[in-house]
Amino acid sequence: xxxxxxxxxxxxxxxQAASGPKPGSPVVVQLADxxxxxxxxxxxxxxxxxxxxxxxxxxxxxxxxxxxxxVNPDGTLAFAWSTPGVxxxxxxxVGLCVVEVVPQxxxxxxxxxxxxxxxxxxxxxxxxxxxxxxxxxGSGVFTGAPSA
Numbered sequence: 001x002x003x004x005x006x007x008x009x010x011x012x013x014x015x016q017a018a019s020g021p022k023p024g025s026p027v028v029v030q031l032a033d034x035x036x037x038x039x040x041x042x043x044x045x046x047x048x049x050x051x052x053x054x055x056x057x058x059x060x061x062x063x064x065x066x067x068x069x070x071v072n073p074d075g076t077l078a079f080a081w082s083t084p085g086v087x088x089x090x091x092x093x094v095g096l097c098v099v100e101v102v103p104q105x106x107x108x109x110x111x112x113x114x115x116x117x118x119x120x121x122x123x124x125x126x127x128x129x130x131x132x133x134x135x136x137x138g139s140g141v142f143t144g145a146p147s148a
Contacts, residue, residue: 026109031135031142032101038137040097040117048090052131053081055093055122059138062098062114064124065131073119110144 035041045056052065069080070089079089097117103109104123111133114122124133126144133144 026103027142027144028101028103028109028112031112031137034137034140034142035098035101040099041137042097043093043095046090046093048081048086050081053090055098060136062133062135064133065128067125067127068133069123070116071121071123078120112144 041060042057043055044058045054047054050066052063053068055062066081070078070093072078079086083089093116098114099117100115101112102115104111104113104125111124111126112135113124116122124144126132135142
């Protein structure tokens with residue numbers, strides 16, 4: 001069965017295919033474009049533990065394995081995945097918004113940095129190819145990998 005035939009039977013496939021990443025440009029750049037289309041994302045729920053981080057909102061979520069940090073506007077470290085009491089610190093992100101996504105590194109566009117509405121940045125570092133960072137916005141799913 002071709003994509004066209006499937007799309008006739010399941011018209012939602014066209015929207016789903018259009019809202020995710022496309023070949024040819026870094027996934028973080030495409031994620032930034034998608035955020036530009038939908039606007040800011042309000043954080044309504046969080047979870048953090050030794051296994052990683054989750055941010056959730058209406059029709060979106062972000063998850064990352066260990067290897068992330070939150071940086072203050074002046075560039076100093078606010079906290080990271082291994083900070084004692086990180087669960088409470090991450091819970092403090094509820095009510096903030098993700099307002100921008102950029103590549104976390106100037107060297108590679110494989111990992112995102114998410115600017116929060118209070119001026120801090122959530123920086124993510126791919127380290128485990130079996131548990132990559134993932135962000136879903138609507139029906140589009142964006143996933144990183146250390147080899148990206």
